[in-house]
Amino acid sequence: MMNMTSYYDFSGQKFGYPLSLSINSFDRHIFSRQNSLELSYVLQGEYQIVTEKFTSKLSKGELVMIAPGDIHLISHKKDGVILTIHIDFDRMTTAMSGNSNEAFSTMIVTNQAYDQLKNKISGILKLIRQENYNLYTLNAYMMDILSIASRVSFSMSSLPLQDEAHKNYMQAILYIDSHYNENLTLGDVADTLSFSLSYTSKLFKKFTGITFIKYLNSVRIRASLEDLLEGIKNISEISDECGMPNSKAYTEAFKEIYGISPSNYRKRFKKNFAPTVEKEMKLHDFDSILEDFINEEETVYEDEKCKITLNAEHIKLETEEEIKISNKGKRIQIVL
Structure with missing residues (x-):
């Protein structure tokens, strides 16, 4: 179960807009990969970012940028609250988005780019606090973020050195990301990567804190969400396409993660309710931890x-x- 009772969500997905902004304390255990630029700013507590290239601690006030298509995991250690912006290139024309897969780099942002991006995020927060905000101003902030982010230089020498266990773990994660919808077992992953079964099992417990099967189920559920919310396919079709053995197993895994059944999740989304049992808050409710942005x-x-x-x-x-x-x-x- 996700471990937060309140969150804020400005979801562009609900009205076909590229930009989304959320504030939450959800503790993630699965890797994500999407066709969007992600900016995540730690408002409170401490997080860990894991990518193909590096693993690093994120403390309060730090900002990480995730390039489109890069697989990553951001999980909190204790009492974490994070602000995340996604700019989804699938909701832009090619003429607007350009070659987004080559334009950005995954990194912890520092120096002048940090100040500039934080400034634009502050502008968005102040804007969407208004009851009737100007959409064109929001568009301008979004494009400014893309412009700044595309100019940030990336140095491999700045990356922390990774141990052999991290490299092996990422090999396993990438293999699952490509084969999750197949009849996949821990033995398949171990055999393909020439690891022992016990070593592969220990990798998952060490880096994710959950078992291989729970991780695999979480990846499958995450991959099914778009089809679920679209509302065209039935639960049986969705469970089959994401690799679950049957709809019963899919429903049980879904309820373990989100606390409600997939059908109820879909209904709540259609009615424009928060799709999970966590309480959705107003942006003003987070003023105490947004003080740096509000006064920016x-x-x-x-x-x-x-x-x-x-x-x-x-x-x-x-x-x-x-x-x-x-x-x-x-x-x-x-x-x-």
Whole structure:
């Protein structure tokens, strides 16, 4: 079961929009791979990011970027709360998205790009807090994020060194990701990768904290969600296509993960209710842990000569000296 009683979800999927934003404390045990750019910012606690290239701890205030198509797992250690943005390229035309699979890199974001991306995320949070926000402004923030993220340089030398167990574990994860819908057993994975059965079993317990069969079932359930929410196929067809032995096994595994049956999950989604038993909150309910974002200054203009920022209290112009200008509602002209 997911272990959070409340969360926030701005889901673009519900109205065909590319951008989604969520705040939650769900503890993940399975790897994800999607055709979207993901930005995850730790609001509270400590997380671990596991990818093909690296494994690293994520502390409060750190930001990780996951490139489209990269398999990854972000799980929290204790009392974790994370803010995640997805920009889904499947909901864009090719002319808009470009070659998204080559444009981005998976990394922990630092330096200037960190400040710029955090600034844009802050702008989105402030915007969607409004009852009637401007969709074109939201589009601008989304495209700014893509522009900044596509320019972030990536250095292999900055990656932490990985041990042999991590490499072997990722081989097993990638094999499951490609063959989960087949009649797959732990022995199949071990034989294919030339590992012993006991060693393969220990890999899963060490890195995921759950058994191989629970991990495999979770991967299958995750892969079935799009078909389930689409509502065209019946449960038997969905369970067969995702590799479950039958609809009963599918339903039992689904209830173990989400707390409700797949049919009820589908019904709640269609009625625009939260599809799980966790309580969906308003964005304002998270103000205490969003304080850094709420108070973040928004950069409205920047070049080599000056930087103009805006927050709830003032407009600030930074050149050689800092100037604060109040009464932001008035028209102000600045000539350099």
